[in-house]
Structures are given as C-alpha cells and as structure tokens.
Amino acid sequence: MKVFLYYSLSLWVLFFYAFPSFSQSGRIPAPAQNGMVVSSHYLASQAGDEILKKGGNAVDAAVATALALAVTLPSAGNIGGGGFLVYHGHNGYQTTFNFREKAPLAATATMYLDENGKIKNNSNHEGLLSVGVPGTVAGLYLAHQKLGKLKWAELVRPAIKLAKKGFVSTWAMQDFLDYIEANKAKYPTTAATFLxxxxxxxxxxxIWKQKDLANSLKRIKKHGAAGFYKGKTAQLLVDFMKANGGIITPKDLEKYQAEELKPIHGTYRGYDIYSMPPPSSGGVALVEMLNILEGFNLTEMGPNSGSYLHVLTEAMRRAYADRAQYIGDPNFNANMPLPQLLSKPYAEKLRTTINLAKASVSDSARFTAAYLRPESPETTHLSVVDKEGNAVSLTYTLENSYGCRIVVPGAGFLLNNEMGDFNPVPGITNNKGQIGTPANLVAPEKRMLSSMTPTIVAKDGKPVLVIGSPGGRTIINTTMQVILNVLDHKMNVAEAIESPRIHHQWLPNVTSFEKLGFSPDTQKLYESMGHPLIKVGGIGSAMGIFIDHNKKLLYGGADSRSFDGKAVGH
Structure with missing residues (x-):
C-alpha cells in the first residue's frame, strides 16, 4: 500500500510540474500556482485563464469569463441581465460593483395587476413587461475601468470568437432546445437564434454559432458600455420593445449606471467576511447567520449532524425573516437597520431564542407585507484569483433559466425577466411562502431585491476563500455552508462544495434536504426536533477558490451540480 501511495503521489507531482494548466471537478481540488478561474462552463474558465496567462489581473479575467459565459451558458450567462462583483486586492483593498437591473421609467407598483388586483397573465415573469433594464455590460465595464489592467478589447475578444466560430453544444441545453422547438410560434426570435x-x-x-451575438459583442468591444446602451444594439432593443408592448426606452438605457459600493463586512472566528450590500440581501443575511452561529461549537457538533443542521436552520430562519422585512434597494430605502442586523449583540440576542432541542415557529403574521415570488435558481457564479493574489467573486443572472426566453432580433442576446423579483401584489404574506415588503415594491429606476452572495473570506488582510453560487434564495445558505465546511470542518474547497446541503428561508416553514448525502438517522433526528423537510435533487452550484498562503498554491473547486462547470488554472 505504501509503495502504491508513493508512486501515485509521484505521478501527481510529475503531472503538476509537467503541464502548465489544470482542470477539476469532484472532491479533489485543482492546484495552480499562477492563477485560477472557476465557472459554470469549461470554455469560459479557459478564456479567463488565458487572460491571466497574458498578464491580465483578476478583474480582467472575470470580465472575459463573464462575457464568454454570455455565449456558452445562455441559461444564465448574459449581457441582457445583471448582477454583482466583489473584489479583494492582495494589498487589502476591497470594493464591490452593483450592476443589478433597474425597473424602467414607465414602471409602476401595480403594473402587473388587473382590475381585481390579480396578476395579469403572469406578466411579471413572462413577456417584455418582465424585463428590467440590463446592467451586465455597464457593471463589467465599470469594474474594468476602475481596476482592470489589459485593454478592454482584449477581454471581449474570446467571447466574440466563441460566438462567431461556434462551440460544441452539450446535453445541458437539450431541455431548452426541446421547448423552443415545440414553441417556435411563441418564441420566433429565439427559435431563429437557437435552432x-x-x-x-x-x-x-x-457546433452552434451565434452571428448576431458576435456582432453585438463586436460593438461592445469597440465602444465599451456605449456599444450596448447606445448605437445599433440599443436601437435594436428599443425598436423590439416598442413593436411588441415593452416599455424600455432609449432614455432607460442612457440613464442606466452601475454603482461602486462599499462591501458588507463581518467577522467569523478571526476571519473577515466581505460580501455584497443591498440591493442584494446576500451579504447582510450571510453575516447575520455567521454571527449567530459563532456562538456554537460547530466543529464539535460535526458536519451535517442532526444538532448541527438544527442550529443552521434556526440561524437561517431568523436571518431570512429579517431579510423579508428590511432589505431592498438602498436608493429607495434610506432607513434599513443594517448596523443592527450586522452587529454581534443583535446576533447574541437572536441566539438566546434558539432552543437546542426544538424547532422554532415561522409565523407569517410577524409582518404585513407584499407578495414576493421565490427567486429562480438559474443564476451563475464565477471566482477568480490572479498571480498577485487579487480576488474576484462575481454572480450574475437572467432570473429564470434563459430569462424571459426572448432574444432581441438582430442582437442575438436573451432578455432577463428580473421584474418578477419585485413584489407585484401589495399586502399579502402567508405560510405558503408568499412574502415581501414595501421596501421591494416596483418603482421607476429601482433595483429589485436579490439573494446573490458573491463573497470573499480574508485573513490578515489577504483573501483566503473566494466563493459564491447560483440558486435563487438558496444562494445565501449555500455560500454559508461552504464557508462553514472550510473554516469549521477543515474540508478542502472541493469537499466543502460537494458536501450535501440544506435550505430554509423562514417561509414556507419547510427545510429542503438534498436527496443524497444525509443519513436516514440524521434526517429522523432532525425531524424529531420539529422540522418538516422535503427532499430535493440539488441545492446551488458553488464555484470556489482556496488560497493556501503557506504553500503558495491556489485550489479550485467547481461544483459537480453544474453540468459543464470546471476549475482551470496554471
């Protein structure tokens, strides 16, 4: 056995030093010395890694990866959606970029309701009224202008090549293609692009080629953000809106701006936690839960034991209740009690309300709020670390898988349906999970509430873990569980990501359990404490990088829950 292990280790070392690039999936992380990109499509990860090899920094590689995903991962990668980016430099500098979509100028709080106060034809999720003003291109361009190193055109070029020359279609798109093939009359512009x-x-x-998207990317390459928000691409979008009942106008596109914001900051067992501030609820809820859990000996409880899952659930329940009541776009909600929600004393108070042997009750009567539809799990996340140790955590989305499923003719990109993340029906909260707050009602130029949680964990001023996930409201809990697996349970980043997960969001009062990975005894113990549960196929799809400063190595982990995901480094 010793001889076998010796030769296996020797072969691994030989492979490590003989080949300059590495990729990964599964429980063994990919090692790298000079840079690492982890995303939901291997071609996008490769594109980002090539930018690092050319001397680009983490922001450059993140931009190139995100634009490549707009070609290779149309279910979530996009130039027609929006999201968030968290940055932590090797010098200790941190910042974030908010490029969440906005409601159009013509939007109103009751725009989706009929005369009886009911939603008309699911119009907040389907059709052109569901489309928020896209933010992705503005956000990526702003991040590059502030922190990028290579020329902008160099970062767009890989995406153009993938769109123009094409790439191999995989099984991941087959269900969508079946749907579009069967609904060509309903989605003619999408059929023209995808079939x-x-x-x-x-x-x-x-091989799937996207000529129109390649041309849109060429305009972005030449003109930067103006290549999307002005000129031919903008005109194609606006003309399509006007002809088909949409409300996005040239003024909406001209007025759109991404924002640079100060990150949410918390601490956990001596580590610094940096994440996204509102309009994402992710950073606030993550820090609140970690503050609560810091008072428990999670290591002693053991990973995914019944008692461990119980206290996690109770932390989730409390943070998600606060999320529902308080969080929204800060430009429209000046009085969000963020200092309280992020404070250790507040977490200590919440911790005292947790019974270690019995589940709490999620009470819909706690708030009188508005309806908030559960967020779609179809988002994507990428993590990047460069040779100097600069780190980027970026999450962006179209909302539903493939957004509203409508392609802008002549422009080649899918539109989001993010307006569904607003509260369309004021005044309804119930135990079925219909929740929301006045803070998240529709208003012109308002950004809708999000759960996206791009996060960087640091120690002594240096990034050590870059992490995030898709998954709608499950994103926050997925990100937290990966962090706990690394910090409390000493798992490597791939083990931490592959480990089974749970999700609880206050309402409805039920815990989602992944079908595989939890023992029947654990589930019985958990249920005996009063927690109802349902079993689901998978929760989230995390993409992470661990930085080992002692060994001077990067370790990447791509969640196997992602069909085409891969960690690629050199």
Missing amino acids: KNGATKYQPGE
Missing part, C-alpha cells in the same frame, strides 16, 4: 435554420434543435456535439 438550426430556425427549425430543428442542435444535437449534443454539433
């Missing part, structure tokens, strides 16, 4: 000759689907292994 061969607008008629039949691409089979796995066939």
